Amino acid sequence: MKPSFVSPGNLESNTPVAELLKKDFPVFEERPELVYLDNAATAQKPRQVLEAERDFYSRSCANVHRAIHGIGEEATSRYEAARSRIATFIGAQREEVIFTRGTTESINLVAHSFGETLNAGDEIILSEMEHHANLVPWHMLAARRGVVLRFIPLTETGELDLGVYEKLLNKRTRLVSVTMVSNVLGTINPVEKISSLARNAGATVLLDAAQAAPSQTLRVASLGADFLAFSGHKMYGPFGIGVLYGKEALLDALPPFMGGGDMISEVTLEGFSVNELPYKFEAGTPPIAQAVGLAAAADWLTAVNIDALGAYESQLAQRFLRALKDIPGLRVLGDPAQRAGIVALTMEGVHAHDLAAYLDKNQIAVRAGHHCAHPLARRYGVVSSARFSFGAYNLPQEADRAASLVAQAKEVL
Amino acid sequence: MSDAYDSLYEEIIRDHYKKPSHRRLLEGIPFAENPSCGDRVRVSIQVGEDGKISDAAFDGSGCSISMSSADILAEDLVGKSPEEARAQVERFLAVLRGELEIEELDTLGDAMAFKGIARLPVRVKCAALAWRAALQRLEELGV
Numbered sequence: 001m002k003p004s005f006v007s008p009g010n011l012e013s014n015t016p017v018a019e020l021l022k023k024d025f026p027v028f029e030e031r032p033e034l035v036y037l038d039n040a041a042t043a044q045k046p047r048q049v050l051e052a053e054r055d056f057y058s059r060s061c062a063n064v065h066r067a068i069h070g071i072g073e074e075a076t077s078r079y080e081a082a083r084s085r086i087a088t089f090i091g092a093q094r095e096e097v098i099f100t101r102g103t104t105e106s107i108n109l110v111a112h113s114f115g116e117t118l119n120a121g122d123e124i125i126l127s128e129m130e131h132h133a134n135l136v137p138w139h140m141l142a143a144r145r146g147v148v149l150r151f152i153p154l155t156e157t158g159e160l161d162l163g164v165y166e167k168l169l170n171k172r173t174r175l176v177s178v179t180m181v182s183n184v185l186g187t188i189n190p191v192e193k194i195s196s197l198a199r200n201a202g203a204t205v206l207l208d209a210a211q212a213a214p215s216q217t218l219r220v221a222s223l224g225a226d227f228l229a230f231s232g233h234k235m236y237g238p239f240g241i242g243v244l245y246g247k248e249a250l251l252d253a254l255p256p257f258m259g260g261g262d263m264i265s266e267v268t269l270e271g272f273s274v275n276e277l278p279y280k281f282e283a284g285t286p287p288i289a290q291a292v293g294l295a296a297a298a299d300w301l302t303a304v305n306i307d308a309l310g311a312y313e314s315q316l317a318q319r320f321l322r323a324l325k326d327i328p329g330l331r332v333l334g335d336p337a338q339r340a341g342i343v344a345l346t347m348e349g350v351h352a353h354d355l356a357a358y359l360d361k362n363q364i365a366v367r368a369g370h371h372c373a374h375p376l377a378r379r380y381g382v383v384s385s386a387r388f389s390f391g392a393y394n395l396p397q398e399a400d401r402a403a404s405l406v407a408q409a410k411e412v413l
Numbered sequence: 414m415s416d417a418y419d420s421l422y423e424e425i426i427r428d429h430y431k432k433p434s435h436r437r438l439l440e441g442i443p444f445a446e447n448p449s450c451g452d453r454v455r456v457s458i459q460v461g462e463d464g465k466i467s468d469a470a471f472d473g474s475g476c477s478i479s480m481s482s483a484d485i486l487a488e489d490l491v492g493k494s495p496e497e498a499r500a501q502v503e504r505f506l507a508v509l510r511g512e513l514e515i516e517e518l519d520t521l522g523d524a525m526a527f528k529g530i531a532r533l534p535v536r537v538k539c540a541a542l543a544w545r546a547a548l549q550r551l552e553e554l555g556v
Contacts, residue, residue, distance in 0.1 A: 353450055353476035353539065369450050383451030383474065413427075413477070 005308035011319065011396050014312045021304060022393035024048065033363040035398045040183050040342050040389035041367055043214060043236045045297075052296035053238060056289045064288055065262060065279075075288060082291035083278070089298040090228065091219040092245050095277040099286050102242035103210040104133040106229035107177070109244055109281060110206055111137035113254040114227075118174055120146030125168050125176045125203070127152040127160055128379055131183055132372045134208045138177070152178070154379060158185040158334020162193065169201040176203050180212035180223075184371045184387065185334035186317060186342030188212075195224030204250070210234055214301065214391070215310030215340055220245055232290060236392070237297030241290035244281070251277055258283040309392055313341025316390040316399050323403030329410065333380050341390035344371065347406070350413050352384040358409050359386075364402050425526035430477040435470050435487030444473060445546035447538050452479045456546040458490060458498070460554065466490050466498055471543055478527075478536050483543035485523045490547065495556040502544050502551065509537045 003020040006013050022028055024046035027036075036044060062072040064079045080094075087094040100106045118124075124138055128151050142149050150173075152165045160178070169176075176198040180191050195205040206227040209218055213230040220228055225245065232241040246254075256263055256274050260283035264272045274280045301309070320343055324330055329348030347355060356368035367387045370377040377383065388402060444453040452475030461467030469490040471483035486505075490498045505521055507513040508531055515532070518525045530536040 351476035353452075353478070353536075357476075357536075377451070384476075 002303040004303060004305040005312050007305060007308035007311060009308055009312065011312070011315050014308070014315075015396055017304075018312065018393060018395055021046075022395075024300070025393055026050070028393065035364040035394075035401065037388045037390065037394065037398070037402060038365045038367050039214075039391035039394075040211060040234070040371075040387060042233045042239070043391050044393065045238070046236055046300050048300050049237055049293045049296045053289045053293040056292040061289070063285055079286065079288045079291050082295035085295035085298055086243055086291075089218070089302070090243075090245055091221055093248060096220075096245055096248050096251065098244040098246065098251075098278045098281040099291055100229075100242045100244050101240060101287070102231040102233070103208060103229045104242075106227075106242050106244035107133055107206070107208065108137045109257045110177075110227050110229070110246075111141045113257050113281075114175065114204070114250075115141040115145060115147075116255050117253075118145055118147050121148065121172060122174045123148045123150055123170070123172045125150045125152060125165070125173055125178075125198075127178045128154045129158070129160070129182045129185060129187065129373065129376050130177075130179055131208065131210070132374070133210075134177055134179060135375070147174075148172075151375075154334075154376075158182070158187050158336050160187075160189055160194070162190070162197075165194065166197060169197060169203065171202065173198070173201050173203040175206060177206040177208070179208040179210070181215070181340045181342070182334075182336075182373075182376075183211050183342065184344045184373050184376055184385070185336060186339040186344075186389075187334060187336035188216075188338035188340050190338075191223055191225075199224060211340060211342070215306065215313055217307050226250055232294040232297065235294075235297055236300060238287075238290040238293040241287040241294050243294075248277065251281070256280050256283070260284045262286070304392060310340065313390040313392075313394070314339055316394055316396065317341045317343050317388075319396055320388060320390075320399040320403055323400055324406060327407045327410075330406070333382070333385055341394075342387065343389075344385040344387040345406070346382050346385045347410060350409055352386040354413050355386045355406065355409050358413060359402065359405055362401075362405055364398075364405065366402070419529055422526040422529045425523050426477055426481045429481035429484040429488075429523065433471075433480065433484040435484050436472055436480075437470050439470060439472050442550075445542055445549070447475070447479070447542050449535075449538065450476070452476060452539060452542055454479060454483050454543045454546055456483065456487065456543055456550055458495075458547065458550045458554065460495060464494060466493050466495065469547075471546075473543075475542070476539055478530060478539035479542045482524075482527065482540045483546075485526070486543045486547055489522050489524065495551055495554055499548070499551045499556045502547050505544050506541055506548070509541050 060074040062075040064076040204226045207225045209230040214235040228245040233239045263283040333344040352368035442455040444455045446453045454473030459468040469487040
């Protein structure tokens with residue numbers, strides 16, 4: 001029986017669970033001293049995921065679809081089983097699950113294919129806290145088709161200003177695309193509310209679930225998502241695979257994204273006709289072994305109780321914040337009421353890079369920089385911050401140790 | 414690398430970072446920037462009547478590596494001819510690009526302190542920033 005986080009739980013009840021789960025991660029055998037607090041960038045991989053990929057490569061490695069041979073049929077059925085597993089993971093139909101390279105490619109797919117249906121003057125609403133992956137594809141689309149980008153501003157606490165959002169919505173709004181969880185501030189956005197307001201205005205909704213996928217149950221229907229994008233590697237799965245969910249009717253109506261093998265039903269010298277869903281959006285050999293690994297990651301996350309895991313990470317962040325409280329010159333970015341296990345901070349007189357290097361010398365891995373969110377960094381008037389992000393294997397004493405090293409850093413550096 | 418060396422290098426870097434001797438407000442010179450971390454630095458180079466660099470200075474904001482590197486650079490350039498300076502800057506950048514051995518830094522004064530980070534891709538960008546800016550200035554001087 002797999003240990004799983006308890007809900008409702010507290011740090012005391014859930015720390016033993018994290019300690020047991022940590023044994024699932026070979027990296028901590030290789031590096032017993034490592035305190036890994038860069039989970040918002042990528043999560044470590046449990047052996048169940050590594051084993052699933054290894055097993056696929058060892059026993060079923062062949063290209064998918066149209067294979068006559070047995071090993072090819074097995075590869076196809078394992079790839080398609082992975083799709084069904086991910087469909088269950090987010091409460092969708094299998095035809096609605098498109099495998100991509102990651103969140104970035106998923107959003108680019110929508111910007112390209114859904115973007116083709118937009119015209120000059122149509123409006124897209126984003127927010128000030130978006131990752132570059134949910135900004136740049138839209139800037140590129142705006143330059144291409146003359147669509148207008150609008151931005152939901154942030155309040156002082158680092159939450160989306162929903163009052164302004166309601167005013168931004170109008171009959172030209174075609175798409176609202178926002179993140180479920182800020183990768184810098186940790187803010188958990190009220191996406192159900194955001195999508196229901198968008199729906200009332202007749203707009204389509206894309207949710208960036210890159211940070212949410214490893215810390216909360218995703219149900220596309222209750223989220224009100226028309227599109228949902230996330231990455232495998234941030235949810236304890238492999239690199240090189242991501243997911244785009246799209247409502248079947250919506251995907252059916254869109255032109256394809258990339259062209260190539262697998263996405264066609266017929267090709268002549270004069271042209272081509274597109275394949276059915278989901279293959280229409282999967283050109284070329286897909287990430288087959290990675291899909292198998294991703295399905296194993298979905299199994300792992302479901303077994304550990306994903307919502308309780310998310311709550312545990314939030315509690316670790318709260319404990320870390322309390323321990324930081326009295327450090328002079330320290331500034332935490334944002335103070336959202338609902339915070340995931342993510343904390344970004346700056347310290348007067350100590351550059352974030354130097355702080356991260358000092359922590360690294362003490363075996364604590366954190367990220368320093370702008371975290372791929374330039375507009376957000378600008379909003380807070382900081383060039384660079386140090387980000388601490390918690391995962392399933394992190395422990396309260398690790399949060400404490402990180403905080404005490406942050407406190408020391410100023411004297412040492 | 415031994416800890417003793419490590420701490421010697423750290424001391425050199427800290428010294429230039431905390432007590433820079435060539436840092437002052439500059440105007441009318443564009444910043445060289447590292448967009449991945451937001452560090453920015455600009456460098457001025459003046460050539461005296463004897464044809465040698467009579468003054469070099471920097472200002473900007475960034476981590477200890479980028480700021481100490483700028484101070485070390487400025488200190489190093491004074492007294493050199495622009496041609497010598499250019500050769501020096503190119504040698505330093507070549508080490509960071511992996512085209513010259515790390516030991517080459519031993520011939521570059523306090524810049525040897527960067528031996529510890531010369532093969533860390535993220536920090537290399539910090540260390541290179543001011544030197545890239547200097548190369549630009551030297552090119553403007555026609556070197």
